Amino acid sequence: MLRDELRQILEKGLRDVEADWTVPAAIINDPEMHDAERERVFGRSWVFLAHESEIPERGDYVVRYISEDQFIVCRDEDGEVRGHLNSCRHRGMQVCRAEMGNASHFRCPYHGWTYNNKGSLVGVPAGREAYGNKLDKSLWQLKPVPKLGTYKGLVFGCLDPDAPSLDDYLGDMKFYLDIVLDRSDAGLQVVGAPQRWVVDANWKLGADNFIGDAYHTMMTHRSMVELGLAPPDPKFALYGEHVHTEHGHGLGIIGPPPGIPLPEFLGMPENIVEQLQRRLSPEQVEVFRPVAFIHGTVFPNLSIGNFLMSKDHVSPPTSFLTLRLWHPIGPDKMEIMSFFLVEKEAPDWYKEESYQAYVRTFGISGAFEQDDAENWRSITRVLGAQYAKKMELNYQMGRGVYEPDPDWPGPGKAFPMDYAEANQRNFMEYWMQLMVTDPASHTGNGKVSDEAAAEALARAEA
Amino acid sequence: MTIIHNAGQDPIIQIANEFTVIQVSYVSTGQRERLLVSSPRLGFQTLLDPLQLESLTWQPPETYSKLLDTPYGPGAELNARPLSALLGKD
Numbered sequence A: 001m002l003r004d005e006l007r008q009i010l011e012k013g014l015r016d017v018e019a020d021w022t023v024p025a026a027i028i029n030d031p032e033m034h035d036a037e038r039e040r041v042f043g044r045s046w047v048f049l050a051h052e053s054e055i056p057e058r059g060d061y062v063v064r065y066i067s068e069d070q071f072i073v074c075r076d077e078d079g080e081v082r083g084h085l086n087s088c089r090h091r092g093m094q095v096c097r098a099e100m101g102n103a104s105h106f107r108c109p110y111h112g113w114t115y116n117n118k119g120s121l122v123g124v125p126a127g128r129e130a131y132g133n134k135l136d137k138s139l140w141q142l143k144p145v146p147k148l149g150t151y152k153g154l155v156f157g158c159l160d161p162d163a164p165s166l167d168d169y170l171g172d173m174k175f176y177l178d179i180v181l182d183r184s185d186a187g188l189q190v191v192g193a194p195q196r197w198v199v200d201a202n203w204k205l206g207a208d209n210f211i212g213d214a215y216h217t218m219m220t221h222r223s224m225v226e227l228g229l230a231p232p233d234p235k236f237a238l239y240g241e242h243v244h245t246e247h248g249h250g251l252g253i254i255g256p257p258p259g260i261p262l263p264e265f266l267g268m269p270e271n272i273v274e275q276l277q278r279r280l281s282p283e284q285v286e287v288f289r290p291v292a293f294i295h296g297t298v299f300p301n302l303s304i305g306n307f308l309m310s311k312d313h314v315s316p317p318t319s320f321l322t323l324r325l326w327h328p329i330g331p332d333k334m335e336i337m338s339f340f341l342v343e344k345e346a347p348d349w350y351k352e353e354s355y356q357a358y359v360r361t362f363g364i365s366g367a368f369e370q371d372d373a374e375n376w377r378s379i380t381r382v383l384g385a386q387y388a389k390k391m392e393l394n395y396q397m398g399r400g401v402y403e404p405d406p407d408w409p410g411p412g413k414a415f416p417m418d419y420a421e422a423n424q425r426n427f428m429e430y431w432m433q434l435m436v437t438d439p440a441s442h443t444g445n446g447k448v449s450d451e452a453a454a455e456a457l458a459r460a461e462a
Numbered sequence B: 001m002t003i004i005h006n007a008g009q010d011p012i013i014q015i016a017n018e019f020t021v022i023q024v025s026y027v028s029t030g031q032r033e034r035l036l037v038s039s040p041r042l043g044f045q046t047l048l049d050p051l052q053l054e055s056l057t058w059q060p061p062e063t064y065s066k067l068l069d070t071p072y073g074p075g076a077e078l079n080a081r082p083l084s085a086l087l088g089k090d
């Protein structure tokens, strides 16, 4: 149950975001909001766990998180991708304490219960003496992720067994995701382990920034323009399309500033351009051709950055692709996981240039990254205080300026300039809707989730 | 993988994951050639000849799951007796 006070803030917020285009500041840094969000938002959304290329071989695993629950995401001995709750069925100990590795079997470090990588309990120390061989191991498999799904190499998990399918959840956003994920025959590879760091900021600020905030570049990243690492027109991020879809997803697609010639298709290598023209639909090719920057968020906490940037002030710009997860670890703290991806079939020189452009701009020590994080920390600190919390935040950009663009060839609601806040309103509105909707009475009930777990295991073993 | 050396300076291959450590080395005594597989943490070891090793190559993953039924090694043949049975028996 949501406390009355929270419910009132959110219900007023829902009315205001429609009528006044404002959002209550209290949603950013409040411990009770955060508690409710864990269940109502992260308990019901499809959350990004891993890219398949991180676990290419049988036995490979990574440990990943949905809110506070941790899952072993692995490729089992038959090559299938699985997700198991990282908690032993005996006393709940973490089964894997390394965050990545390769194992056909996992042995719990507390008492030694041993599971294969399909999640079945296969071994119990002193089974005869301690359990008289009467422990029915088939009832004590690792709990599977209630729902696990893969889209073009991205593995997502969902805690709500009644959630819509991943396909429905991504919906029209798939048109845009494909442009990034599906432009080469062999697909993408994550290079190295993701960079991870903790920032004293609420996760929604990262999601909000990537989903639609082209406007901050002029001020926050001004020094990048001065250093020659961003285009010389400080309003470069204005010249784009601002698009959102159902379930809170959205993105900005930015083309070249007027009078600045930029290579087509983000300047990607020739062999990839040849493949993408064949693989993508004519509409997708049309959308992608003039692109210089793509920034977006898959609700709730997965963001995409596909940018054309220089690694220094003398080199020509190179494109790079980063996925980033804003993993909440408190109302005022998140762990950022930043993945660098590149087409497997890209030439080596491109992979190297692309990686360097990424680490120097949006890697952990990248200049853009640090500019942004400082703002998010400060906002979080300010909005955690009692008087500040009562404010409304202004989401009115583009009001009375732009109408939806009737000529846009892609799905979703598109606006003709990227200085708009329609995507952010759409995100916040969906978030608030989830927050005020009480979870169906049977979800979270142990019995049903046991059934879901048994079903998942039956599917897995079939 | 690490390569370490035993007292006789023969190489030992050591592989490990977060769950255990295992060592493999080559042993020959005259006509006999075997691989010595040992678990330094649990104290077990086995000498495998070519046919035994060959038989491993066609085992499905379930075989190893069955072998791990006793994850700390054999224990089922232990004859557990209550401590009370030992008391008052000087």
Ligand code: FES
Pocket: A088, A089, A090, A091, A092, A093, A108, A109, A110, A111, A112, A113
């Ligand atoms: S908690 Fe895992 S074996 Fe006891």
Ligand SMILES: [Fe+2]
Pocket: A209, A216, A217, A220, A221, A368, A372
């Ligand atoms: Fe930024």
